[in-house]
Amino acid sequence: MKDYIIHDEWNIIEEGFVPELNRVSESIFSLGNGRMGQRANFEEQYSGDSLQGNYIAGVYYPDKTRVGWWKNGYPEYFAKVLNASNWIGINIWIDGIALDLAKAKVSDFKRVLNMKEGYLERSFTATLENGNQVEVKSTRFCSIVDDQTGAIEYSIKAKNFSAPIKIEPFIDFDVVNEDSNYDEKFWNALDQSASNGRAWVKASTKKTNFVVCSAMSYSIIHQGKELTLNSELVEKEKYASNIIESVIKEGETLTVYKYAANISSQNHDENKLVEVAEDEISKISTKGFANLKKEQAEAWKSKWTEADIVIKGDVAAQQGIRFNIFQLYQTYTGEDPRLNIGPKGFTGEKYGGSTYWDTEAYCLPFYMSTADSHVARNLLVYRYNHLQKAIENAEKLGFTNGAALYPMVTMNGEECHNEWEITFEEIHRNGAIAYAIYDYARYTGDQAYLAEYGLEVLIGISRFWAQRVNWSEAKQKYVMLGVTGPNEYENNVNNNWYTNYIASWTMKYTLDALDYVKVNHSSDYDRVLNKVNFDLDSETGKWNDVIDKMYFPYDEEKEVYLQQDGFLDKVLMPVDELDGEDRPINQNWSWDRILRSCFIKQADVLQGLYFFEDDFSIDEIKRNFEFYEPMTVHESSLSPCVHSILASKLGMEEKAYEMYLRTARLDLDDYNNDTEDGCHTTSMAGTWMAVIKGFGGMVIKDGKLHLNPFLPSKWEGYSFKINFRDIVLKVDITKDNVEITNESENDLSLILKGEDTLISGKGKKELAT
Ligand code: BGC
Numbered sequence: 001m002k003d004y005i006i007h008d009e010w011n012i013i014e015e016g017f018v019p020e021l022n023r024v025s026e027s028i029f030s031l032g033n034g035r036m037g038q039r040a041n042f043e044e045q046y047s048g049d050s051l052q053g054n055y056i057a058g059v060y061y062p063d064k065t066r067v068g069w070w071k072n073g074y075p076e077y078f079a080k081v082l083n084a085s086n087w088i089g090i091n092i093w094i095d096g097i098a099l100d101l102a103k104a105k106v107s108d109f110k111r112v113l114n115m116k117e118g119y120l121e122r123s124f125t126a127t128l129e130n131g132n133q134v135e136v137k138s139t140r141f142c143s144i145v146d147d148q149t150g151a152i153e154y155s156i157k158a159k160n161f162s163a164p165i166k167i168e169p170f171i172d173f174d175v176v177n178e179d180s181n182y183d184e185k186f187w188n189a190l191d192q193s194a195s196n197g198r199a200w201v202k203a204s205t206k207k208t209n210f211v212v213c214s215a216m217s218y219s220i221i222h223q224g225k226e227l228t229l230n231s232e233l234v235e236k237e238k239y240a241s242n243i244i245e246s247v248i249k250e251g252e253t254l255t256v257y258k259y260a261a262n263i264s265s266q267n268h269d270e271n272k273l274v275e276v277a278e279d280e281i282s283k284i285s286t287k288g289f290a291n292l293k294k295e296q297a298e299a300w301k302s303k304w305t306e307a308d309i310v311i312k313g314d315v316a317a318q319q320g321i322r323f324n325i326f327q328l329y330q331t332y333t334g335e336d337p338r339l340n341i342g343p344k345g346f347t348g349e350k351y352g353g354s355t356y357w358d359t360e361a362y363c364l365p366f367y368m369s370t371a372d373s374h375v376a377r378n379l380l381v382y383r384y385n386h387l388q389k390a391i392e393n394a395e396k397l398g399f400t401n402g403a404a405l406y407p408m409v410t411m412n413g414e415e416c417h418n419e420w421e422i423t424f425e426e427i428h429r430n431g432a433i434a435y436a437i438y439d440y441a442r443y444t445g446d447q448a449y450l451a452e453y454g455l456e457v458l459i460g461i462s463r464f465w466a467q468r469v470n471w472s473e474a475k476q477k478y479v480m481l482g483v484t485g486p487n488e489y490e491n492n493v494n495n496n497w498y499t500n501y502i503a504s505w506t507m508k509y510t511l512d513a514l515d516y517v518k519v520n521h522s523s524d525y526d527r528v529l530n531k532v533n534f535d536l537d538s539e540t541g542k543w544n545d546v547i548d549k550m551y552f553p554y555d556e557e558k559e560v561y562l563q564q565d566g567f568l569d570k571v572l573m574p575v576d577e578l579d580g581e582d583r584p585i586n587q588n589w590s591w592d593r594i595l596r597s598c599f600i601k602q603a604d605v606l607q608g609l610y611f612f613e614d615d616f617s618i619d620e621i622k623r624n625f626e627f628y629e630p631m632t633v634h635e636s637s638l639s640p641c642v643h644s645i646l647a648s649k650l651g652m653e654e655k656a657y658e659m660y661l662r663t664a665r666l667d668l669d670d671y672n673n674d675t676e677d678g679c680h681t682t683s684m685a686g687t688w689m690a691v692i693k694g695f696g697g698m699v700i701k702d703g704k705l706h707l708n709p710f711l712p713s714k715w716e717g718y719s720f721k722i723n724f725r726d727i728v729l730k731v732d733i734t735k736d737n738v739e740i741t742n743e744s745e746n747d748l749s750l751i752l753k754g755e756d757t758l759i760s761g762k763g764k765k766e767l768a769t
Contacts, residue, residue, distance in 0.1 A: 030345070043090045085203070155256070222248075337381040365692075369692065428496070447520070705751070707750065717735065
């Protein structure tokens with residue numbers, strides 16, 4: 001745990017330069033716009049420790065799998081979003097000495113991530129080896145208005161000297177991924193060009209052949225006037241720049257404005273990339289930095305208008321939640337159904353920027369409630385578009401007849417995870433994809449989605465479950481053998497309750513969806529059934545049989561669902577009884593010891609109770625919560641939020657808050673000592689859920705919005721906004737009352753603290769707490 005970020009409601013602030021913290025800060029201060037993103041690397045050269053990271057969404061490399069012991073069915077590769085061109089770079093030499101914070105004496109260092117307006121600022125004073133002192137201030141952003149572009153303002157002031165200065169704005173594609181399996185470079189050089197004031201580099205990814213052109217233009221202002229010096233043009237393989245030589249006098253300031261565009265063949269004709277990049281550069285440089293920054297601030301303002309959560313009386317909590325919302329929007333904007341949400345967003349290499357079940361199980365609710373419904377819909381369409389690959393993935397494992405197994409990790413629909421206990425066994429992920437369809441349809445009311453896309457996916461997944469179970473003569477039930485549940489601290493178990501439950505639920509939901517589409521969208525019904533070659537009687541007959549006879553491990557005495565068949569054979573003890581040195585167990589224990597222990601990585605039975613809470617009584621949820629939570633080590637950042645939501649539901653307010661705190665500032669305070677790898681984007685969405693679904697008590701039942709808010713005792717008040725079926729509601733909770741404002745024209749009837757309540761368009765409702 002670290003505590004170096006200065007608390008502030010709208011800004012993330014670091015003061016003082018601590019090289020040992022640089023990688024952590026590079027993650028925290030990351031920028032992104034859904035289409036591209038980058039770690040907070042420095043513009044000027046830096047020879048100290050740093051993880052260079054510039055990413056372009058969807059531009060990935062299939063890095064050949066590296067395993068000790070190959071197993072049939074393993075994916076050939078692990079997909080990673082690549083470190084792409086360094087487009088922020090501006091090398092500076094003063095009197096022949098490079099400005100490099102690893103070599104200079106640094107003072108007054110400050111980094112500020114302005115979340116309100118969406119930019120990163122850095123300032124410092126550097127004393128070079130020869131005593132020359134410069135004051136530097138840089139501001140940059142990835143534009144959310146024009147998501148292929150970014151801009152930088154970089155000014156240098158000579159504090160105590162007059163000397164020659166050399167400035168080199170550049171584009172560099174000669175980059176590496178630290179996580180490369182075979183120390184390979186992933187980009188092939190194609191072409192580069194430098195002309196006065198401009199440069200571009202074109203490169204293509206090995207194997208996947210994405211072509212990207214990164215281009216830049218710049219202008220230099222010296223004492224208020226644009227410098228028109230000729231520059232030295234540099235063109236090398238994968239590199240292009242201009243070197244400008246001038247003189248800076250004591251007290252003078254020189255400012256570089258650098259404009260950049262990253263244009264990829266994903267979105268443009270491969271032969272026109274340079275042309276498009278040049279046009280983009282012209283467009284943004286004509287607008288100028290100040291206007292672009294203003295546009296950026298306005299665009300962020302409208303995002304905050306939709307999604308802000310205000311917490312009164314707790315600045316640390318306020319900063320934490322805004323940081324989470326900010327990063328979620330930097331990662332995914334929902335405009336392109338080919339894109340998704342990596343568990344680390346654009347903030348590092350870990351998890352390869354690929355898609356996990358995290359999206360459906362954790363991230364979807366945030367986008368559903370804070371943005372127009374097409375944003376969440378695009379997340380679902382992403383999986384619809386991968387259905388054929390999911391079918392092929394299941395075929396590789398021996399399944400037939402259109403059974404679909406969605407991958408644990410993917411970029412293009414193909415599985416690329418390669419630990420057998422996860423790749424082959426963590427099949428519960430398939431259920432989360434079905435659940436997301438249900439969650440989306442119940443929240444948005446967009447049932448037509450089922451007809452157009454959803455049903456086909458549901459049939460594929462249900463077919464998988466129907467083949468994955470087997471009949472147990474001994475139990476006279478259907479069982480599911482050899483699985484790994486969400487708790488990855490148990491592998492190859494039989495009858496993971498959560499997996500069995502979500503499997504059976506999916507089949508039920510698919511049957512309901514079939515009925516619904518048949519009645520309401522008959523032509524789609526015929527189209528889909530034809531397309532998938534559906535044998536109505538035999539397939540639905542099998543599903544009904546599995547639903548009726550599925551085995552769910554349960555202990556009559558304790559009256560709890562069992563995580564898996566053998567759970568009660570374990571030595572059961574609470575986490576509290578472990579010694580401090582044991583934790584986290586994944587760093588201190590052998591894997592073998594972890595697997596035999598009762599300790600749970602993340603919500604498993606409780607994940608099911610959270611998803612399907614309507615199927616269980618409060619007493620049941622409580623009993624299971626009290627049984628499992630004490631044995632849970634929460635060593636996945638996906639865990640505390642589910643516990644927080646359930647604790648809120650159970651009225652365990654302190655527990656709910658304790659669990660909330662574990663993720664609210666997870667990255668800002670580097671709780672798990674791993675923020676240097678990147679930020680925990682999934683848990684950011686989880687934190688949002690802990691506030692809205694937990695403290696705010698938001699659920700949807702029978703098409704109605706329910707709110708049941710309480711105020712955590714550490715806070716003076718909080719407010720949030722949700723967009724429910726195109727009605728924007730502002731919910732304001734203070735010590736004395738709950739006030740709900742309907743910001744839309746249409747009336748909304750909801751259940752507020754258990755009471756039927758009508759809030760007319762533009763109206764308000766107050767209720768004493
Ligand atoms: C969790 C998985 C999750 C993955 C990516 C793992 O540690 O156990 O549930 O999908 O991280 O966030």
